[in-house]
Amino acid sequence: MKLSRDLDAFQDRIGHRFGQPELLLRAMTHSSIASDTRPDNQRLEFLGDRVLGLVIAEALMNGDRTAEEGQLAPRFNALVRKEACAEVARSVGLGDVLKLGKSEQVTGGRRKLALLGDAMEALIAAVYLDAGLDAARAMILRLWSDQVENVEYDARDAKTTLQEWAQARGMKPPVYTVTERSGPDHAPVFRITASLGDGPSADGEAPSKRAAEQAAAKALLTEVSHD
Structure with missing residues (x-):
């Protein structure tokens, strides 16, 4: 062939x-x-x-x-x-x-x-x-x-790290909500908000929901680590 x-x-x-x-x-x-x-x-x-x-x-x-x-x-x-x-x-x-x-x-x-x-x-x-x-x-x-x-020495993804952070403090698991979807069908952009109950929240954007959730989790980790 x-x-x-x-x-x-x-x-x-x-x-x-x-x-x-x-x-x-x-x-x-x-x-x-x-x-x-x-x-x-x-x-x-x-x-x-x-x-x-x-x-x-x-x-x-x-x-x-x-x-x-x-x-x-x-x-x-x-x-x-x-x-x-x-x-x-x-x-x-x-x-x-x-x-x-x-x-x-x-x-x-x-x-x-x-x-x-x-x-x-x-x-x-x-x-x-x-x-x-x-x-x-x-x-x-x-x-x-x-x-x-x-590859990072500690390569846990941001969602896993955030969930472990919340559990260690007796908090409920993070919630991820799609707040916006833009762009054409072949190249969408998702905005997702990660939140910890009534506490802090942060947004993330990416071409897929999974990646946007990771971005939001990373942003929220940054926020809570500064508090």
Whole structure:
């Protein structure tokens, strides 16, 4: 099977050339354009998520041989979550080679966090099936190198940290409320307010609800730490 020019060039960007190029094509095929003869990447995504988890867990343990499970787990979560996968996908221009249906193309599918993250996981599985775990590990460690090196010592996300802060003071868990949604459907911006009962509150904005909640939690943590 001969790959298109853009997929052939993409192999150089990820540092792996496929012996079974049909695996790469499948990894880049979204369900919006799939057919009976052209399967989508969802099953590969399932496998790639597990391969990524194994490799990142190994990298963290090898990188810090004194860290306890409670320290490693939040670092792991920060490195394998969808946002991290999407960030890596953007760094290699994965969105440019995604195979999408017209509806997804029109609504900005090549920039959507979920689609990029899913396709990145599918790509990992494709490399694993094509050349084995060593090849998949090499690609992951190469593409995730900056993130692994710079992951925070205490990488708990802001929402978790805020909830633990509230619990330690006998307070109810934080509440997150969508207060505004702006922008077109393909590039929305959410404003979310994080509040602690009748106490302090803070806002956060981001292109997804999850990211906006994290931004709001971080802002509220900053506020309460100053009180």
